[in-house]
Amino acid sequence: MQEMHRVLVVMCGIQPATKLLVGVSGGPDSLCLLDGFVRLGYAVVAAHYNHRLRPEADADARHVQRVAEQMGVTFISAASDVRGYASEAGMSVEEAARTVRYRFLFAEARHLGCAAVAVGHTADDQVETVLMHFLRGAGLSGLRGMLPCGVMPEWDDAIPLVRPLLGVWRKDVIAYCKEHALEPVFDKSNLDTTYFRNRLRHELIPTLQDYNPQVKEVLWRMSQSAAGDYDLLHRLTLSAWHDCQIDEGLDFVVMSLNALRRMERGLKRNVMRLAIGKLRPGLRDIDFQSIERAASFIDAPTQTHFLDLIAGLVFYISGDRLFLGDHSSSLLVSAWPQMDVGDEFELAVPGRLELHAGWVLESHRIESAGYADPDLKEKDPFQVRLNASCLSLPLQVRTRRPGDRFRPLGMNGHSLKLSDFWINEHLPRPARPGWPLVCSNDEIVWIPGYRPAETCRLHQGTHRAVHLILKRTSS
C-alpha cells in the first residue's frame, strides 16, 4: 500500500481523489491494485476487457463486475473476437489481445476524463520483461523493463500508463488477496508454456535461480539502475542532438557531419538511434549492427557517400551535411545525379551534358606522354581518366537496360551483372533506374560515383586519355 502510494504520488504526481481507470483482468494483481486504489481514496473505474479466448471468459467478466460492485466501484467492460482480429491484422493472439485491450482502456479513459490508466504489473512481470529484453540483446533502454509511469504515444499523447505494483512481488500480491478476502479468477493460460513469457516464468527463471537464488531481486534492481543510467544518457544524447542537428522535416533530418565526428562512439550510436527513431517511431528495436554501420559511415563514408541503412532509410553526405531520410525523400533524390529513365544522350570530347538538379557531366582530352597508372581507386569517385585508345567517340550517356554487364577496374576475369554490382556497392534502390552510365559502343566504361571499366585502364605510357567530371553546379 505504501509502495503504491510512493509510485502514484511521489513518482507520478497523481494525488488521491484523482479519477483513474484501472485495467482489471480479475487475476490477483489487478484485484489487489483495485482494492489498493479504493483504500487510498482514488476515484476509480474498473475496466475489464473480455478477449473471449477461454470458455470461462464470460464467467470471469461477471465475477470482476461483482467484485467491483461490492467495492462500490464503477464497472465498465467490452468484448471482442480477438482471434479473428489477430488473423485479420496478421498478429499473434497475444499481441492482438494486448492491442485491443489497451485501445479500449485508453479510449474509455479519454471518454471518462481519467487522469491515468493503471495496470497491475508486478515485480515478477518486470523481471520477466528485463529477461526477455536481455535475451534479444536490448540496450539500456530495454534493460529498464517497464516504467512505473510514462506516456505511451501509441495509446495516448497525454494520459499516462501507471504501474503502481511494479515494485511488489507476486507472492505479496497473493498474500494481500488472501488477507483481504479478494477472490481472483484463475487464468489457466498463464500455465501454457507455448507462450514465451510463460516459459520464462515457469522454466527459465527457476533455472537461473540455480545459478543465483537471488536472481529475481538482482534483475529487478538492474532495471532500476538501467533506468537511472538511461535517463542520464538520454539527456546527454538530446544535448548532443541539438549540437549536430541542422534541419528536420517529416521524412528527413540533416545533421552536421563534423559535429557528429567529434562525438565518442557511444554518443554517436545514441544520436543515431535518436535520429532513426524520429523518422521511424514505430521501429521497436534498432539493431546494433545497423547502428554500427551508421557510426562507421560517419567516420569513413563510402566513396559514393550513400548508405542504405535500415527500414527504408538512407544516408547521404554532401559537404558537412549528413542527410538521413526515406528512400523516396525529395531532398535525397535531388541530391543524386539522375536522368529520366530511358533517356540517352551523346557526349562529345570535349563536351558538356546537363542532367537533373544541377548535375553536369564534362569531358576533356588529356594529351601527355608517359602517363602512369593511377591508384585503382581514384580519390574523387565523380572524376575519372579513361584510356582514349579504347573509346569510340562520341560517348553515350544513358540509364540502365536489361542485360547490362560491367567489369569494374581491378577485377580480373568475367564481368558482373550491373544489378549485382549495385547490390555489392549498396547504391540505394530508388537511385538505380535514373543513374547515368557512360558508354562507348554500348559498353559501360564508367559508372560515375563508382568505378571505370577494366577495359579502359591507363597503362604506363598511355598517351591520350579522356577526363570525365560529374559535378553539381547548383540545386
Added chain:
Amino acid sequence: MQEMHRVLVVMCGIQPATKLLVGVSGGPDSLCLLDGFVRLGYAVVAAHYNHRLRPEADADARHVQRVAEQMGVTFISAASDVRGYASEAGMSVEEAARTVRYRFLFAEARHLGCAAVAVGHTADDQVETVLMHFLRGAGLSGLRGMLPCGVMPEWDDAIPLVRPLLGVWRKDVIAYCKEHALEPVFDKSNLDTTYFRNRLRHELIPTLQDYNPQVKEVLWRMSQSAAGDYDLLHRLTLSAWHDCQIDEGLDFVVMSLNALRRMERGLKRNVMRLAIGKLRPGLRDIDFQSIERAASFIDAPTQTHFLDLIAGLVFYISGDRLFLGDHSSSLLVSAWPQMDVGDEFELAVPGRLELHAGWVLESHRIESAGYADPDLKEKDPFQVRLNASCLSLPLQVRTRRPGDRFRPLGMNGHSLKLSDFWINEHLPRPARPGWPLVCSNDEIVWIPGYRPAETCRLHQGTHRAVHLILKRTSS
C-alpha cells in the same frame, strides 16, 4: 588475423615489432594468439604458468615450450603449488590460480620490458563473462564484460592487459589451429561443471539458445553497446564529481551536499560509486542497495546525519558538507560529539559543559504554563526539552557503561539494551564508546542526536522543563 590487428593497432595503439608477453596455457585460444602475433611481426615472449593442478600439467608445459621453440619464440615458465596457496590465502582454487598466474605474467613483463601482456580470451569467454555479471546483477560496468585493452591497477599501473581475440569465436580459433597445424593441449578441467564458468558454458548457454538461437551474438553485441554507454556515463560522472568534490584525502572525501542534491538520481548513484571506489578501490561490486541508501541519505538525511554505508565507510553531514570516509578517519571522529571513554561530568541547570573538538552542551530552564507535548520527533535531534519534574539535578553526562538500558520517547513497555538501540539507529560503531549520554539518577534521559527517554515526556500542562542543546562551536 585482421581482427587481432584491429584490436592491437587501432584500439590499443600497439604497433607491430613491439615486445609483448603472451600468456600461453597451451589451449587453442592461446596457441592461436601466439601464432597470430608471430605472423603479424610482434616480438613475443611466450609465458606459461604451471598450476600443477592436473597430472598432465608438466607434460603440457613441455608441449607449450616445444611449440614456442618451433615458432622461434622465447619461452619462459614458472610453477607453484596453487592448491596450497589457495588454502593459505583463503581463496577458491580458481581465484588462486588466476592470482598467481597474472602476478607472474606482469612481473615478467616488467622484468623483460614488454609493452603489454596479451591473453587469449575469445568472444565465447566474453559472453560467459557478460552472463556471469548479469546473473549477479552488475550494472553497465559489468555488462561491458572484459575490455580489449586496459590497465588493471591490481597487476600493474602502466602495462596494459590486451585481449586481441575478444571478437573471435572459439569455433574460429579451433578452425585456425587445424588450418595452421597447431596442436593444443586438452584441459579436461574445462569440462568440469563444478566450476561456475563451465556450468555457464556447457549448461546455461545451451539452455538460453533454446530461447534465442542467436543469444551468444546478442550478448556479445550487448557488451559492445554497454562499453560505449559506460564510457559516456563515466565522462558525465567525472564531470559531476568535479562539480561536487570539495576535498579528498587518503581515507576520506568531502562533497557538496547541495551540488549532489541537484543531480538526477542516476547521476547521484554513479557519483556515489565513484566516491566509494576512491576509498575502496578493491571493492569489486558495490551493491545497488548500498548505493540506493546513499542516494536516499543525500536527499533526506537521517536525524543524526550519520549513515553506516558499506565496507567500513560512513557518511556524515555537516552544513553543506558531506563527508565520506573510514570509520576511523580522524576527520570523521572530530565531527562527532565525543568524550573520553569513562569520563563523567556534572551538568547544572543552567550550565555549560565542553566536550571534544568544539562540541558544547548547554542547559537552560524553561518556566511556562500550559506547555503542550511537542512532536515525538524534535526537529533538531541535538536539542531537547525534558520534563523537569522527573529530573534530579545536577544532571550527569557520561559515556556508556555495561548494562545500560534506555526507553526512547514513544516506546511503550520495556526498555532496550543501549547496544541494541544503537544498532537500530545505525550509529557508526567507533562513535559509540565516546558518545555523551545525559543521565539523571544514573538513568539515561537523553541521547543527544537521538531520543529523549519516555520517562521525561512533556505533558499537556507541564510547567517546568529543562532545555538541552548540544552544538559545535568550532573545530
